[in-house]
Amino acid sequence: MKGRRTALVTDVDRALGRTIALKLAEAGHRVMAGAASLQGLDDLPRETYARGLIELVKLDTRDASSCESAVAETKRRLGALDAVVWAGGFATFGPVEEETEADAQASIDANLHAPWRVLRAALPCLRESPGSIIVAVSSAAGRVALPMGGAYSASRFALEGLCDALRLELASFGVDVCLVEPGLLRDRVHELEKQSVSAKNLFGVGPSSPYAALGRAATRGYRALMGKAATHDQVATVIERALRSKRPKPRLAVTRGTAAVMLARRILPDRMMDKRLTRAVKKRS
Known part of the structure; x- marks a missing residue:
């Protein structure tokens, strides 16, 4: 098992990111908790008994220079960076025909461009630290598209493709890339x-x-x-285990239901998978 990590966690101003940051700190990892606005987050380091293991940094994932500054600040204040946890995301829902281009662009910006900026800024540090890890919270929608989620699924498929490419590019540097797939989150x-x-x-x-x-x-x-549905704590637990693992799996399903869907996606022909999904929806129509 890996020892204590020094991790940059994004989007801690949202419930999932906050839960992940606390879980990692309570497990003994050093955490730099990033958010676009730090207003109202002063209590975050005090919420964990592992006092001093969480620090805050401004990290606006919409701005490449902010991402670069957050990475530099993490290394300056914590002395290292060997883990990045992407905990952001955004979703719009509706039929493809009725969603606007702005809806689709919002999903792509939040679920592809934003993590791209963070990871691109962090890669030089991670490459210098063999055994480093990238963990991105994705979605089962990045493997199985469902009705009413065309734009969202497209953005999650894109994130999964980005991480698959990174995993191959970073293998020779000893950097792991792991996608965590919660399925439906309870909230x-x-x-x-x-x-x-x-x-x-x-x-x-x-x-x-x-x-x-x-x-x-x-x-x-x-x-x-x-x-x-998965809880935030379940997602955070899976991520903490990935950070401690010597060889984390490229994809980690959070719940058994999500694991079953992922297995079906791998082994069933497309038309058979379509029939199963269509049948599941018709049962409720």
């Missing part, structure tokens, strides 16, 4: 409910839309899966 439906005007349709599909029935079915499907 996702709650976020959709806040954004939606209809309790029967969480995807913004109007009653006159040709996709209205599909939207209602997908809504029921999401709600039915909530009991099996």
